[in-house]
Amino acid sequence: MYNFLLPKEFITSVYEITPEKLEKLGIKGIITDLDNTLIEWNRHEATEEIAKWVKEMERAGIKVIIASNNKEARVKRFAEPLGIPFIFKARKPLGAAYLAALKELQLNRNEVIMLGDQLLTDIMGANRLKLYTILVKPVAESDGMVTKFNRFVERRVFNALKRKGIKTWEEKE
Numbered sequence: 001m002y003n004f005l006l007p008k009e010f011i012t013s014v015y016e017i018t019p020e021k022l023e024k025l026g027i028k029g030i031i032t033d034l035d036n037t038l039i040e041w042n043r044h045e046a047t048e049e050i051a052k053w054v055k056e057m058e059r060a061g062i063k064v065i066i067a068s069n070n071k072e073a074r075v076k077r078f079a080e081p082l083g084i085p086f087i088f089k090a091r092k093p094l095g096a097a098y099l100a101a102l103k104e105l106q107l108n109r110n111e112v113i114m115l116g117d118q119l120l121t122d123i124m125g126a127n128r129l130k131l132y133t134i135l136v137k138p139v140a141e142s143d144g145m146v147t148k149f150n151r152f153v154e155r156r157v158f159n160a161l162k163r164k165g166i167k168t169w170e171e172k173e
């Protein structure tokens, strides 16, 4: 039950993702959500730390692409100054955007991780394509893009995982 929603890992922030960690996993690329994964949903540009994190990945030869369900203007404003490719109106959990991201990065499914803060979009869609999924604790509490229904389902999944003894970032703190 809920296996299709289950990420491979739970992390409290993207800074837990390091080139060393990815190298060990044989990972060469990162497909990442934007809102509440990299920055707060209502912040427009990358923080200094996020910009540094992206640079660190690139220096290590790891490619980064944004796949966001948000509008072009929003995603572009974030990604362009960083010089990274982006996909807007991605319609996650549908598969097309993940496949487009793989094509853009010129990587295979087993060479990327998918980072996101939502089970029903970021994680579910990537799991279906057998990508390595990592659920990031939302950067901010409220998210203009998240419906109450999504959070309701997530709460149920987390409770089910807790009963099974699977640790989420809720227990990591």
Ligand SMILES: [Mg+2]
Residues within 6 Å of the ligand: 033, 034, 035, 036, 037, 116, 117, 118
């Ligand atoms: Mg998000």
